[in-house]
Amino acid sequence: MLQIEEALKIIRNQQVQVKTETRELSDCLGFSLFNEISAPFDMPAFDNSAMDGYALCGISKEYKIIGEIAAGDESQFRLSEGEAVRIFTGAKVPENTSAVMMQEKTKVSGNKLFIEQPLKHGQSIRKKGEELKKGEIVFQKGYTITPAGIGMIGSLGIDKVEVFKKPIIHLITTGNELVKPGTLKKGGQIFESNSYALDSACEDFGFSCKEKKQIQDDFKAIKNGIKDSLNTADILILSGGISVGDYDFVKQALEENGVQEHFYKVFQKPGKPLYFGRKENKFVFALPGNPASSLSCFYIYVLPLLYKLSGSVKKGLDRLNLPIAKDYDNKSDRPSFLKANIQNGFVEILDGQGSSMIKSMALGNALVFMDATISVKKGEGVDCYLIS
Known part of the structure; x- marks a missing residue:
């Protein structure tokens, strides 16, 4: 069974083939x-006015107005000392402009302009190249x-x-007990939610799932579903059927489809029965069926590979080290990703940490990583992965 960092290293070290496209x-x-x-x-390509007002030549209290320049006009003015032009935001300032004064700080009488506030040389002028110089990255x-x-x-x-190009993602959920929301649920059945959560998680980080399939716990059906997805998908995500039960057929079905296993099972909670494999340039993650386990594994393991496949410089979730809001004892014998909420600069570990419990994740915005059997006192820093 791999340690967390070993599993992440295997994913980070994968050689990938990326594709490009030209888009509008x-x-x-x-x-x-x-x-x-x-x-x-x-950028700007020329000196321009930062506001509606008057372009002025010289620093004075009184000017003669000689014209007007609107945004987009090619300025034909060359100001002399004591002259001004009416000017609008974004308009090119005329030659010899010393400053621009906003219209609210002026008075006009005929062609005379009076300044009601002290002037500073260069004020309210956006200088050529102020934001970017030609050739600057x-x-x-x-x-x-x-x-x-x-x-x-x-x-x-x-x-x-x-x-x-972004990777083509397929998603397969397995389980006889699963029925779609909105349909009649019989005794012993549960509403299938992992495909919705995982699809939405992809969308939340800028990816899209091209195909979703729900397959019963039937070996042949699962094997054929995997085969079909591997024909077109860059990355295949499966949820459920990866443990060691009598109806957990995913691992065998992957093997018979020629997928090379890179690791199976990670020493963590939740999400121990996590599988990662590869067939040529196709990647496969088989995630646990429990909702919180499935999402946690997506955030920590799947997302970094999605970024890599899409050419992004991002490596995964953003991370912060923040003080914990109250004392917490992690009694698990495995390192844990705990559902949490960051608020007012502190992070609180939420109730409902079971691998099947997704409500606490829905109410939180982070996962806190904590070593096994460790106690953390209020105010001590903990590593937080931001999930929203």
Whole structure:
């Protein structure tokens, strides 16, 4: 049975084949850049006004207004001492502009402008190249594009971007006891929820599950379902059927489909019966069937490989070391990922830590890693994985 860090190292060391595609800028959210992006020009490209007001030449209290410049106009003015022009936010300031004064701090009488507040040279002028110089690197290769990133790239005049393709994900849940929500549930059956949780977890981190299948505990059906998914998926996630019960057929079905096992079982709680394997350039995770175990294993083990397959510089969940809100005894004989909630700079371990209990995870926003049989006092730092 592997230790947690050994299992993570195996996943981190996987050699992967990534693919690229060129996408419209508006369709790049959440994708990672294949090439770095450099500024093709200074930004701003010219000195411009930071507000609606007046562009002034010289530092004085009174000016002569000689014209007006709107945003987008090509300035034809060259100011002389004591002259001013009406100007609007983003408009190119004329030559010899000393400062811009906001309109609320001025008075106008005819063509005379009076300044009601002391001026500072250069105030309210966005200088050419103030944000970026031509040739300056804006984003590195592997940057995951955010809404602000799309805005930044668009402001550089770029409408198409080469990005890493995201992996094709398939999801298979197994179990005779499982029925879909919204259908009639008989005695001994439970509503299937793992596919919904895992699919949503993929979406939450910018990925999408292309196909979801629910298969009964039938060896042939599971074997064929795995075979079909391995034909098209880059990464296959299974939930359930990976333990040692009489109806747990997943491990054998993977073996007969030529999947090479890299590890099976990790010394942790929850999620001990975790499987990771590979067939050529296809990767397989078989997660435990208990809801909290399944999600915890996704966050800690699956997500880092999804990032790697998508060319991202991200390595997994963001981590913080935060003080614990109250004393806590981890009585488990295994290192544990505990459902927790971070609030006001402290982290609280929640009730309901059973591997089948998902309510506490739904109410929390973090997993706290804690060694086996350890006691932590209020205020001591603990490692937190941010799940939302």
